[in-house]
Structure formats: structure tokens, C-alpha cells
Amino acid sequence: MTSKILSCFILILSSITWSVAQDYDAKLKELNIELPPLGKPIANYVKAVRSGNLLFLAGHGPQNADGSWTTGKLGKDLSIEQGYEASRLTAIALLATIKSELGTLNKVKRIIKVNGMVNCTPEFTDQPKVINGCSDLLVAVFGENGKHARAAVGMNSLPMNTSVEIDMVIEISE
Numbered sequence: 001m002t003s004k005i006l007s008c009f010i011l012i013l014s015s016i017t018w019s020v021a022q023d024y025d026a027k028l029k030e031l032n033i034e035l036p037p038l039g040k041p042i043a044n045y046v047k048a049v050r051s052g053n054l055l056f057l058a059g060h061g062p063q064n065a066d067g068s069w070t071t072g073k074l075g076k077d078l079s080i081e082q083g084y085e086a087s088r089l090t091a092i093a094l095l096a097t098i099k100s101e102l103g104t105l106n107k108v109k110r111i112i113k114v115n116g117m118v119n120c121t122p123e124f125t126d127q128p129k130v131i132n133g134c135s136d137l138l139v140a141v142f143g144e145n146g147k148h149a150r151a152a153v154g155m156n157s158l159p160m161n162t163s164v165e166i167d168m169v170i171e172i173s174e
Helices: 002-021 024-030 080-102 127-146
Strands: 048-051 054-060 108-119 149-155 164-172
Touching (some): 048 080, 054 080, 054 108, 080 164, 127 164
Antiparallel strands (some): 048 054
């Protein structure tokens, strides 16, 4: 009898722990991250497309709170640290799109794939360090479920001369 009670207690406790660990909206508040209002796409596309339990996010860029964009080339105009911050800012924009599409971040099961594009000079080779700004934030918010496959590549140019553009694929629950 005692082992059955203990088993039930462990099951209840693990379910409570799972629920608390999965409150990603609360995690944003804990990290002092406020999601920006959603802007409109800059061309003929939508910000997200849902197919089954996957959500595909269009490329997002580093838009600042005042509506301006972080622009310039890494290796010429911006440091790795500035690129990292632009990548982090882009991750926040991606999270805003997810929340707009799903109503809550708590429906995110896992970040599957991140594609990071860095506007840089031909000699610049630290694209992974720049895109870590996005990856580090995703892991800070989603924990193990934020770890993802990733590409971090250099580009000759990006729209509006933005410093980074990132798109993402996530698995969602219902």
C-alpha cells in the first residue's frame, strides 16, 4: 500500500513539475522580456504557416522598439557582440509571432530548426557566434525543448541591409 501511495505521489509531483517547467509565457516575464507588437510583412508573404503539428516561421529581422532596424555588415559596420544582440532581438520577434499565432508560447513542444543568415563581409567567419544570440535566448526560454538543429551562414546582403535574418521551424501541441 505504501509503495502505491509513493508511486502516486511521484506521478503527481512529476506532473506538477512538468506543468511549471512548461510555462514559457511566465519564463519570458522572469527574463524581463516583453514581446513587441507584430509588424506587417515587408513583401508578399505571411509571417507563419501551420502544417499539422509544425509551425514554419518566415524570416524575421532585428527590429528595435522604436521601429528602426539594426543594419550593417558584420566584419565592417558591426561587432560580433552587436550582431549577437541583433540575433537576440530577432529571436524576440520570432517569439512574438509564435505567441500571435498560437495565443501562448506554452503550445511549443520543441524548437526544431533555426536558419540564421548574417549580413557580412566575405572575410567574416564568426556567423555561429552571431546566431548564438538567437539560440541562447531560445534555450533560456524553452530549456531542453529550445535546443535545435541550426544553420548559421554568411550573406552578401539582406533586405533593408538588416544585420541578420532568421527563420525557424517549431513543433507545437494542441
